[in-house]
Structure formats: structure tokens, C-alpha cells
Amino acid sequence: MDSIISPFQIIHTILASLILYGVLRIIAIANTKKNTINKNTTLPKVPQPSGAWPFIGHLPLLRGENPVALILGAMADQHGPIYSLKLGQHELLLLSAWEQVQELFTKNDRVFATRPSTAGGKYLGYDNAIFSLAPYGSYWRDVRKLATLELLSSQRVKTLSHIRASEVGSFIKTLHLLCTKDNMGPSSTSSSPVHMTELLEHLTFNLNVKLIAGKRFTAGQYNEKNSDVWRFERALKKALHLFGVFVWSDAMPCFGWLDSLFGHVSSMKKCFKELDYVLGKWLEEHQQRRLESKTNRVESDLMDVLISNFKEDEISGHCRDNVIKATALVLMLTGTESTSVTLTWAISLLLNYQKALKSAQEELDIHVGRDRWVQESDLTNLKYLQAILKETLRLYPPGPVTGLREAMEDCHLGGYFVPKGTRLIVNIWKLQRDPRMWANPCEFQPERFMTTHADVDFKGQCNFKYVPFSAGRRSCPGMTLGLHVVQLVLARLIQGFNMSRVGDGPVDMKEGLGLALPKANPLEQPYIMDFPSHLLAIAGILLFVLYLWRVKIQSHKTKGMLAPQPSGALPIIGHLHKLGGKNPLCRTLASMADKCGPIFTIRLGKHPVLVISNYDAVKECFTKNDIIFATRPKSAHGRYLGYNYAAFGFSPYGTYWREMRKMVIVELLSSRRLQALKHVHISEVDSFIKGLYKICKIKGQNGRTKVMISEWLEHLTLNVITEMIAGKRYFDWGKVGNDSDNEGEDKRIREMVEEFMLVFGKPVFSDVIGLPDWIDLMGQVKNLKRIAKELDSLLASWIEEHNNARKEIDSKDKLDFIDVMLSVIEDNSMLGHARETVIKATAMALIVAGSDTTATSLKWILSLLLNNKHALKHAHEEINLKVGTERWVEDTDIENLTYLQAIVKETLRLYPPGPLSIPHEAMEDCQVCGFHIPRGTRLFVNLWKLHRDPTVWSDPEVFSPDRFLTTQASIDASGQHFEFIPFGSGRRSCPGLTFAMQIIHLTLGRLIQGFELATPLDMPVDMTEGLGITLPKATSLEVVLTPRLPIEFYER
Structure with missing residues (x-):
């Protein structure tokens, strides 16, 4: 049973932290005059939006009902296609224009080839053995090579095509049964409403489990509580949610203790146990089957391929079994949700654009006919179907923002100097709606991929304006497999059924919260920046420090009228938060002068600052008071x-x-x-x-x-x-x-x-x-x-x-x-x-x-x-x-x-x-x-x-x-x-x-x-x-x- 933390325990923890921080603050004040030996340096910063908070930076700006990609897109509209945010102690670089994206994935691709260490990778990803979260190095290269050449190669995808055909065939039969169970056959003028989202989830789940572990589950098994499939499916959804939550130790390691209060790490550990139990059981079954086989080389699924290729007990510090389970897990995580979500968006768009749906049906009638089912070999001839999918992936990419990357060394990007350790994401959702590259960027127009953008493919190499599966070393290696599944399912659906909306209104196209940009209707637990109560704890700490600070300030009595001061100063940092943004500091202070006059003061942390901008004040400072102001502050x-x-x-x-x-x-x-x-x-x-x-x-x-x-x-x-x-x-x-x-x-x-x-x-x-x-x-x-x-x-x-x-x-x-x-x-x-x-x-x-x-x-x-x-x-x-x-x-x-x-x-x-x-x-x-x-x-x-x-x-x-x-x-x-x-x-x-x-x-x-x-x-x-x-x-x-x-x- 999970432990329950009472409000009194939280209060006691916060008070203890206040006392500890207060003691550290007193020590800090006592040591401010301490000489430091080293003489080194800082890096130029990319422009940052204003509104960063002390300690937590811009994290509060990422909360809300909208997906993070949309929030970051709105910031890009204000601050430009390249800007940075402060997330705790980490600087995060945001890109959303093809010029910078091209520079990233070509000139700087190796520099940004690594991933930062996160709680998700540590506790859910087998201590970063998951190759998509592994840092750049020999281990990542070896596992990536295996995934590309052995697991997801064109040859392997072709070899396992019978699994896709079988699962898609079963899916179509299930839909047909749902339509005819009430004697509503194709000749009927009535129709049967179907919950497509759930069926698509089961399809992609079954397909991936069959490809990876050679297993398949029935509808009854999905609902059988505590069965392997019941546990595994729920643990997968929980893991996808937990990979997107805010974890204190990721943003600020010094506040990692807050994770114990709010349970994210403990949830990760519990979820990992569920996933590891099922994956371990599947691996044991495969190893046992290989022992019983005379050839000891049975490769009917991807787990068998992994066992055959990993012969050493340890791979770059990771246990062999953990590497196999981690690789199987990442294939499940990335292949299940993203595929079902893409299909959901594609069908939603077609239902709202009946003309496109009709054109797709006509294309299928011409190139395939109605005498047989569409096959994977037909897909290359279905240009309009491909255009529909490309346009869907443009508007609703399966990963609206790329996974976090981290600069392994200093570099230049977009004309800015980017220091080592800077984290980076590409806002693909915003990039693919750039009005400079896409006419009517928010409209669904498959025809563009047959005319003006006919040369654009899924690989992300055409000016980098279209990268639904990312690009460079860290691009998605499962792109080919995912596209085969999506195109075949969509083609069979369009060929086999007349689809229409439930009711007269259009399908709601509101985006939901989640790593894969799902539709707003509940598919899984929401992707939430869950930290309002965390901020309360931090506020308590800051208020305590403020008290000590105010006591010190109030000990100095003034001897006359002070210069006016703008409103809006915050505890501890004063007016510092007002000095950020995309405008130069001189312009920001000039705007303050327009409101407060040519002589005013601001507070930068604990320091009062006099700002002057007229002749009389300048003359007085550099004549009568020149010797008084002749020194420089320590810094x-x-x-x-x-x-x-x-x-x-x-x-x-x-x-x-x-x-x-x-x-x-x-x-x-x-x-x-x-x-x-x-x-x-x-x-x-x-x-x-x-x-x-x-x-x-x-x-x-x-x-x-x-x-x-x-x-x-x-x-x-x-x-x-x-x-x-x-x-x-x-x-x-x-x-x-x-x-x-x-x-x-x-x-x-x-x-x-x-x-x-x-x-x-x-x-x-x-x-x-x-x-x-x-x-x-x-x-x-x-x-x-x-x-x-x-x-x-x-x-x-x-x-x-x-x-x-x-x-x-x-x-x-x-x-x-x-x-x-x-x-x-x-x-x-x-x-x-x-x-x-x-x-x-x-x-x-x-x-x-x-x-x-x-x-x-x-x-x-x-x-x-x-x-x-x-x-x-x-x-x-x-x-x-x-x-x-x-x-x-x-x-x-x-x-x-x-x-x-x-x-x-x-x-x-x-x-x-x-x-x-x-x-x-x-x-x-x-x-x-x-x-x-x-x-x-x-x-x-x-x-x-x-x-x-x-x-x-x-x-x-x-x-x-x-x-x-x-x-x-x-x-x-x-x-x-x-x-x-x-x-x-x-x-x-x-x-x-x-x-x-x-x-x-x-x-x-x-x-x-x-x-x-x-x-x-x-x-x-x-x-x-x-x-x-x-x-x-x-x-x-x-x-x-x-x-x-x-x-x-x-x-x-």
C-alpha cells in the first residue's frame, strides 16, 4: 500500500527546510567577502521571455489547459523562432523555424546528439538503457545500430509484414461484426456508431506486442483484471504520463527532496515494477523456448532478434537482460500511442473534410478496385492517401516537440552562442505551421503534397520544414514500420467502410494533453505540470529569506526623500523579472522612465539601483558627485x-x-x-x-x-x-x-x-x-x-x-x-x-x-x-x-x-x-x-x-x-x-x-x-x-x- 503523507508532515518538512535555508542564508551573508581563486567565464544567452520566477524560472508559464507545443508556439509568436527558457537551473533552447532546425540537424547534429539525465530515464528507462534516452556514446551507437539494421530495417519490416496484414485484417473484421451485430449490413441505410479510439489503441497495442513478443490478446483479456495484458497496458499508459510530468530533481537537483513529498519518483518506481514484471516474464519464456529448440535460433519476433544479437552478459555497463527489456519497452512506448493517435487525427480530419475522404475512396477504386483488399504493395500507387497522411502529420505530428537534447559542447546556432549543457527541443508543431513555408498553414490541404510540396517526404531532409519523425542522429528509427501500419489501416478503413460523423456537428479537433498530442477526448491521464503546491513550499522558503533581508534593510534609516520606484517588485529578486524579454535593457529602463520620470530607482535583488536619463541628473552625478560615484560595485x-x-x-x-x-x-x-x-x-x-x-x-x-x-x-x-x-x-x-x-x-x-x-x-x-x-x-x-x-x-x-x-x-x-x-x-x-x-x-x-x-x-x-x-x-x-x-x-x-x-x-x-x-x-x-x-x-x-x-x-x-x-x-x-x-x-x-x-x-x-x-x-x-x-x-x-x-x- 502506498504511504499517505499528512498535511502536518508536509508543514513540518517545509518548516525544517525554512530553518535550514535560513541558516544557509546567514552563512552566505557572512561569507560574501570570501576571495575566490579561479578566474573563468559565462556564455552568451539566447533571448529569453520575461516572467521567469526565482529558482524555478519559466516553469509557471508552461502550465495551463493547452498542450506545451501550443504554449511554446505562442511564445515563439512573441519572441521569435529561437529563444530560451529557464527551467529550474537548466537553460532550454526552443527552435521553430526551418533555418535553425536545418543548422541543428546538420552542422550541430553531433553536438546535440545526447540526452540529459532525467528521473524518467533513471527510474522508468532501466537507468537510461532505453536507447532513446541513453546518452550519446558507444552504448547508444551499438543499440541504435542494432535497432536500425536488425529490428527496424526494411528487410525486417518486410519479413514481418504477415503480422501487420493479420492484425489489420482482424481489426477490419471486428469493425464489420460491430456494424452487423444488429442486422445492419452494408446494404442497410442505417449505421452503427463505433468508439474508434479504443479500437485503434487495441489494434496498435496488439500489433506491437505481436511484433515484439509474439503475443496477441483478445478483447476479453483486456478487461480481465490483473491479467498480464491488463497490467501491462495500464502500466504503459502510466509510463507515458510519467515521462511527461514535472519532476523537481530534473529541474533543480537541490530540491529533489520535494519529489518525495509529491510522489512522482515513487510512482515511477511502482510503474517500472509492473512493466519489468511483464517484460521479464516474456523474456524468460523466449529464453526457455530457445533452450528447448534444437537450433537455439528461433527468430519469430523482435525479442528473439535481441536475444540472438546480445550474447555478452554485460553491454557497456548494462545487464544483457535489462538491455533487451529496455529496448522492447521503448518499441512499445513509441510504437503504440503515436500510431493510434495519428490514425485518430487522420480519421477526424477526413470526417471534417468529406471532399478529401471522397477523393481517397475514388483513388482506391481506380488503383485497387472493389474485388480485393488493398495490400501494402499498393500503397506506393496511392499518392492521395500518402498526401492525406503527410498533411495529418504536418498538422498533428506524433511528437509535437522533440525529445530533450543536450549540447555536449559549446556551439553556435541561429547566430547565437549556445553553451555546453544547454537543453534543446524543436517545436515541430509550430515548425510545420510556419506561414513562410506553408500556404494557409492551419488548413487541411492534402493537395499541397501533390503540387507545391510534392518533393517533401517523411524523412525530414527537404529544407527541414517538415520533420514529423524528427531528423538527424536522434530521429525515430521506427518511421518505416509506423508508416506501413498507418497507411495500411487507413487504406483498409476508407476502402471497406463509408464513414460519417455522429450527429450534425463537425468533429471536435481540440488537442489534448500528452506527449503524442492526443485529441482532447480522454485517451489517458493528462500531461500536467503539477506543481502549484510545490510553489507554495518554495514561496514559504522565499518569504523566510525575505524576512531576514527586510530586517537588514530596515536597519538603515533614510535621511531624505527617496527617488520614485516602479511597482511590481517581487520578494528577493526585486525588479529583476521586469528586465528580461526580447528588448534591450536600455529600452526596458527607458519605458520605466516614461512612467516614473528621468530619475528613479529599481531593486535588483538586495541592491538599490538609481537610473538616470536627463541632463540635470547626469551633470550632477559627474560633477558634484563624481568622486562619490567613482567606484565600481563588487561582482x-x-x-x-x-x-x-x-x-x-x-x-x-x-x-x-x-x-x-x-x-x-x-x-x-x-x-x-x-x-x-x-x-x-x-x-x-x-x-x-x-x-x-x-x-x-x-x-x-x-x-x-x-x-x-x-x-x-x-x-x-x-x-x-x-x-x-x-x-x-x-x-x-x-x-x-x-x-x-x-x-x-x-x-x-x-x-x-x-x-x-x-x-x-x-x-x-x-x-x-x-x-x-x-x-x-x-x-x-x-x-x-x-x-x-x-x-x-x-x-x-x-x-x-x-x-x-x-x-x-x-x-x-x-x-x-x-x-x-x-x-x-x-x-x-x-x-x-x-x-x-x-x-x-x-x-x-x-x-x-x-x-x-x-x-x-x-x-x-x-x-x-x-x-x-x-x-x-x-x-x-x-x-x-x-x-x-x-x-x-x-x-x-x-x-x-x-x-x-x-x-x-x-x-x-x-x-x-x-x-x-x-x-x-x-x-x-x-x-x-x-x-x-x-x-x-x-x-x-x-x-x-x-x-x-x-x-x-x-x-x-x-x-x-x-x-x-x-x-x-x-x-x-x-x-x-x-x-x-x-x-x-x-x-x-x-x-x-x-x-x-x-x-x-x-x-x-x-x-x-x-x-x-x-x-x-x-x-x-x-x-x-x-x-x-x-x-x-x-x-x-x-x-x-x-x-x-x-x-x-x-x-x-
């Missing part, structure tokens, strides 16, 4: 990405920061140093222009060619910055056109920088809540450490090379930044940081700040010019007038190109390289515009919103470079005009402003002078902003280039 980013705050951008205000800032300004980025290194960026820009011309010459038609300029600009800026820092160039412009020769280190560094910028813009949960780093519930700290380790390895190799070179040659003439720092920083310890650490930290800060931001700004400039051709034409004319067409634009020309400068300023106004300032922190209480700002408050300046203030800028959303030649002619980017601070202001402003502007102006001048710029098909450029700290474009920029100067210009 996991600073500890792991910033070499424990040795990177001057992360360093707290103090002696070390002042010394480092002085060295960077005086030694590295001074006018003298930049003048000495001017040849670097001039040479790279020359090579960049020549490379573009070479592409036009090689690949262009009439000199015109399409170029993905985004990547070129990234190559350019990375080459410039790495050569100035370490004397290295990673992209060889001379090998343009041979992309494979230019892969490798260049790509690796660009990916590291991209990862760094993406993860740097996202808060770390342990920072927000105030937990020690070892409570890394979401894996963010682990990811930070990984990125830091990769960067550190690269930077350490550079320093070692420079140290060796300095020993061998006179280094006085060496001018790159690492040589300068090796000369300037002589002590092995600099205010608590090792000399080598300081050099690596500074080099890292210059790379990530100098390459990504510069490339991003250039992309936005070109995008704006392509969408505003009058400005591009004006820039052409200015260069023709001031420089001419007999020489290239040089650095010395820029001061005379005032319209070019205005274009850059206007772009930096609309798309500042850092749309939000890096957080500052108040070192003491202060006043900002009359509001009291307590010590410890963090400060964000929303530059994106500040630069679009309509009280300062007329038509603030319009690209108008002329404003910087007229009304705002006196404004520059130095940080002294507080309405325009694209590089920040005050002590913490960007020291690389001059360097960045030199590269931007020269690159832009040469591009405009050397090429006619256009877009493919003259379409406007998509100006959607992406997610990240530098406000990247959401889409890559592709341009059509046409050289506009004499050939000798490009070949000098």
Missing part, C-alpha cells in the same frame, strides 16, 4: 573576468585604480603613443579596403558583389587592437576568399570577445541575491570561469612570447602595449596584484572594450547611411570636394570633413557603444536632484534614453547629422556636454575615446570614398537592436559594394 564579473578586479574597468576607486588609469592614459593611449602607432591602424584599413576590392574582383558581377560587412569590420577592429596590444594580426587580408585559411585563432578570439560582452551585460544571480559563488544554482559562475580561463590562456601566451623576445633582442624599439607595460610595471607585485596579472588584465580590458564597440559603431553607421541615402550622397560630395579622387582620405583630412564627423556623432547619439553605463556605486550618502541616495546605491546612466531626450534633441528618433553642424555644432563626445556622453563622463569615462574615433573616422572615410554602397535588392536595413552590453544589431549587415575609384587606387 562575479569583476572577480572572474576582471582578474579579481585587476582590470582597471572593474577596479574599485582607490590607489590601484588611480595608478592604472594614469598608466593607461599616459603610457598606452596618450596622443604621443597613438601617433607612434598610427601606422598600425592605417595599414590595417588599407588592407581592409584592398580585401574588399579583391572580393569585388573575384566574386563580383560587373564589379558589384554582396559582402557580409559585419564580419569584415570585426576582422578589421580585432586586427588593429591585437596588433597594437601584442604585435599580432590574426586575419590575413591576403587570403581573402579562402575562408578556411582565415579560420582558427581569429575566429576563436572574436568568439571569446563576443561571449565576454554578452555575459558581461547580464546579472549573475548569486550577485543579485547576495549568495556566495559556490551556490551557483544557474551555472553562471561556472561559465564565467570558463570564459576567463580561455582568455587567460591566450593572454599568458602573448606575455611569454614578449618576455622571450625581450631576452633575445633589444626591446627599446618595440612599441606594442605589452612591451610598454613590461617596461613600465617593474615590480612583481603592484598593490596586491602580480605584475603578470596586471598586464593580462589591462590587455584584456583593451581588447574587449576596443574591438567590439568599434565594430558595432561602424555597423550602425553604415546601416543608417544605407537607410538615409541623402546623407551618404552628402558624405560622398564632401570627400570629393575636400580630398578629391586622386588620393585616399588620410587621418589629417578628418578635421576638415565636418559632415563625416557629424554622421559619426549622430550615430553615437542614436546607438551609443555602451547604451547603459557600467554600474557605479555610491561610496557615501549624497543628494541627486533633491533625492536622497544612500551609500551602496548603484548607478546606471541610460545613455540611450538621455540621447533621445526630446527636451534637448528635436525629432530625437530621426537620423539627422545636420544637427551637429547647426543647433548642436558645439557639442563633442569628450564627456563635458552632459546631454551627449557616448563614451561616458567623469573619472570613469572611457580613456580610449581618441583611439576609437581615429579608427571609425578613417575606416568610414575610406569606405565612402572607395565604394558605392547599397543593400541587396535596395531593401531597407533591419535596424532591430540586439541584446548585449554594446547594443549590437540583431541581424548581420550585408551590403552590395561597387568600387568607384580607378583600379590603381586599390592595387597600390
